[in-house]
Amino acid sequence: MTDLLRITDLNVEYPVxxxxxxxxxxxxxxxxxxxxxxGLVGESGSGKSSLARALLxxxxxxxxxxxxxxxxxxxxxxxxLRAVRxxxxxxxQDPIASLNPRRRVAEIVAEPLIVSGVRDPAERTRRVRAxxxxxxxxxxxVWARRPHEFSGGQCQRIAIARALVLEPxxxxxxxxxxxxxxxxxxxxxxxxEDMKARFGLTLLFIAHDLAVxxxxxxxxAVMYLGKLCEVADSASLFATPAHPYTAALMxxxxxxxxxxxxxxxxxxxxxxxxxxxxxxxxxxxTRCPHAVDRCAAEVPPLREIAAGxxxxxxxxxxx
Amino acid sequence: xxxxxxxxxLLSVRDAxxxxxxxxxxxxxxxxxxxxLQAxxxxGVVGESGSGKSVLVRSLIGLVGGGxxxxxxxxxxxEGQDLRGLxxxxxxEVLGRDIGIVFQDPMTSLNPVMKIGRQIGEGLQxxxxxxxxxxxxxxxxxxxxxxxxxxERRAVQYxxxxxxxxxxxxAIAIAIACEPKLLIADEPTTALDxxxxxxxxxxxxxxxxxxxxxxxxxxxxxxxxxxxxDDIMVMYAGRAVEMATTREIFRGPRMPYTEALLRSLPxxxxxAHTRLSAIPGRPPDLAxxxxxxxxxxxxxxxxxxxxxxxxxxxxDGARGFxxxxxLAAGSRVVA
Numbered sequence: 001m002t003d004l005l006r007i008t009d010l011n012v013e014y015p016v017x018x019x020x021x022x023x024x025x026x027x028x029x030x031x032x033x034x035x036x037x038x039g040l041v042g043e044s045g046s047g048k049s050s051l052a053r054a055l056l057x058x059x060x061x062x063x064x065x066x067x068x069x070x071x072x073x074x075x076x077x078x079x080x081l082r083a084v085r086x087x088x089x090x091x092x093q094d095p096i097a098s099l100n101p102r103r104r105v106a107e108i109v110a111e112p113l114i115v116s117g118v119r120d121p122a123e124r125t126r127r128v129r130a131x132x133x134x135x136x137x138x139x140x141x142v143w144a145r146r147p148h149e150f151s152g153g154q155c156q157r158i159a160i161a162r163a164l165v166l167e168p169x170x171x172x173x174x175x176x177x178x179x180x181x182x183x184x185x186x187x188x189x190x191x192x193e194d195m196k197a198r199f200g201l202t203l204l205f206i207a208h209d210l211a212v213x214x215x216x217x218x219x220x221a222v223m224y225l226g227k228l229c230e231v232a233d234s235a236s237l238f239a240t241p242a243h244p245y246t247a248a249l250m251x252x253x254x255x256x257x258x259x260x261x262x263x264x265x266x267x268x269x270x271x272x273x274x275x276x277x278x279x280x281x282x283x284x285x286t287r288c289p290h291a292v293d294r295c296a297a298e299v300p301p302l303r304e305i306a307a308g309x310x311x312x313x314x315x316x317x318x319x
Numbered sequence: 320x321x322x323x324x325x326x327x328x329l330l331s332v333r334d335a336x337x338x339x340x341x342x343x344x345x346x347x348x349x350x351x352x353x354x355x356l357q358a359x360x361x362x363g364v365v366g367e368s369g370s371g372k373s374v375l376v377r378s379l380i381g382l383v384g385g386g387x388x389x390x391x392x393x394x395x396x397x398e399g400q401d402l403r404g405l406x407x408x409x410x411x412e413v414l415g416r417d418i419g420i421v422f423q424d425p426m427t428s429l430n431p432v433m434k435i436g437r438q439i440g441e442g443l444q445x446x447x448x449x450x451x452x453x454x455x456x457x458x459x460x461x462x463x464x465x466x467x468x469x470x471e472r473r474a475v476q477y478x479x480x481x482x483x484x485x486x487x488x489x490a491i492a493i494a495i496a497c498e499p500k501l502l503i504a505d506e507p508t509t510a511l512d513x514x515x516x517x518x519x520x521x522x523x524x525x526x527x528x529x530x531x532x533x534x535x536x537x538x539x540x541x542x543x544x545x546x547x548x549d550d551i552m553v554m555y556a557g558r559a560v561e562m563a564t565t566r567e568i569f570r571g572p573r574m575p576y577t578e579a580l581l582r583s584l585p586x587x588x589x590x591a592h593t594r595l596s597a598i599p600g601r602p603p604d605l606a607x608x609x610x611x612x613x614x615x616x617x618x619x620x621x622x623x624x625x626x627x628x629x630x631x632x633x634x635d636g637a638r639g640f641x642x643x644x645x646l647a648a649g650s651r652v653v654a
Contacts, residue, residue, distance in 0.1 A: 184601060187598075256586075
């Protein structure tokens with residue numbers, strides 16, 4: 001499989017006053033292959049959402065390259081970037097906040113068509129109706145209604161319809177089911193899988209819930225404090241995590257089964273450090289049970305330890 | 320553990336009701352819920368948003384009602400004393416002494432302009448009669464006990480100087496300061512990351528066991544409930560629809576809603592792209608409830624009776640379920 005998206009040495013920084021910067025994403029190199037779902041996992045402050053926004057140039061990253069479908073997005077501005085955007089769409093966490101409350105559902109879903117220059121109203125209507133039906137919304141019922149008349153799950157369907165209407169190649173899904181109730185979450189996850197098959201999509205799926213990520217992802221990347229810890233195919237990562245942080249995350253998952261004993265995260269006591277002031281060397285070392293002097297002195301590079309398995313650790317748990 | 324006087328339950332709730340007057344009529348947020356909690360046990364209250372789990376528990380301790388226009392009914396007995404019959408001052412005394420509460424968001428439950436040591440000591444002065452110096456000393460001990468490093472230094476800091484996980488530890492220190500008999504934890508880890516969540520849940524469980532407190536753990540996360548609760552009450556549309564031990568709930572639910580919820584969860588044991596068993600439809604609008612079972616429109620086991628008659632919570636020994644077509648006893652949800 002070839003790469004649809006290639007991110008190289010991406011850096012995202014935000015000024016926080018006093019001349020200081022948060023290093024939200026530091027030197028991340030990552031590829032998303034045609035037709036796959038890449039899961040991106042991390043806790044708050046890990047930089048996963050900053051990474052997603054930076055690759056859509058919202059705002060552009062400080063340094064690094066984002067090569068999407070043959071286009072170097074970081075070099076593009078204005079009209080040129082707008083010409084690529086139809087192929088690159090996003091779904092956000094809060095489905096209600098991400099929809100304009102004053103617009104009717106039909107207008108919301110049609111908006112990307114207008115922006116990208118589809119001038120024929122009949123053509124727009126046809127495409128909006130088709131995509132509504134694809135995501136399980138009855139166009140005749142929802143057409144003239146506004147977002148507040150819908151539940152969170154229905155709003156997420158509307159947001160998915162809006163993302164699909166331009167027939168994109170890649171959809172970045174930023175915590176698309178975190179705000180939804182358990183009984184609705186499965187509906188939306190199934191819908192994303194169906195849409196992926198039907199439209200031949202590639203997905204970058206960002207979430208903090210490992211069971212959700214495992215359910216949809218072919219490969220998984222794990223982030224901690226702005227750095228990639230580990231990238232591997234989903235089955236290997238969950239069977240044998242190579243980075244101590246990945247192992248801790250997995251042990252911390254509360255499994256919905258009283259017969260599964262609680263795992264031992266082996267983490268040192270204490271909270272995650274602030275992204276304003278990340279530790280030297282390996283950023284995970286302050287909580288890592290295996291940390292030694294070298295981890296404070298040297299930043300571990302992301303390196304391949306087996307076919308398709310990359311890890312940024314001086315002392316990986318396997319290999 | 321024998322907290323209650325006559326070996327009866329520590330907390331006994333009968334027919335709790337909370338209604339809110341809305342422009343569309345009375346919204347029955349909690350609709351006749353009864354349960355008992357024994358000393359030293361942990362009851363998990365699980366349900367989705369709008370199921371009434373938080374409103375129910377807040378109404379028990381008088382946090383719903385008064386100016387909110389809510390109509391509150393039913394009986395709440397703590398060691399035989401009816402909390403609903405108490406004056407505001409009387410209720411405050413019971414709350415300070417016997418019930419500790421931990422809320423979801425420690426940033427809003429802590430006082431932002433009071434040093435954390437004083438916030439912990441306040442209850443000790445009011446309810447335990449400690450003087451200022453003794454309360455301050457005890458506050459530092461409690462900070463150490465809930466796992467906060469450098470407790471002397473932290474005691475004179477303000478909440479904004481602490482991380483989210485540390486703030487929740489402070490909230491727990493406040494809740495347990497007066498040695499309550501009952502700890503209520505309302506989504507205590509929902510705002511926290513998964514590795515911090517684990518630490519906070521471990522802390523709650525350790526304190527609960529050491530002190531022999533009873534705990535009501537409200538959560539939308541079935542994984543959290545599975546690992547921490549002795550018994551579980553499942554709520555849907557303002558009613559308790561199933562009650563059983565945690566193992567019974569996860570191994571052999573009787574109520575179709577419980578089964579459907581468990582089946583809809585993505586499991587780590589599944590291979591990628593396993594199709595999930597979604598529950599069709601969505602929870603009902605509580606202001607427009609029909610006459611039948613609230614879950615009937617989404618239920619695969621429904622019969623005609625479910626649409627016209629509301630099933631009461633029927634007891635089968637210690638467990639209960641509200642369903643005319645329950646799953647057979649001993650049926651298993653394949654995980």
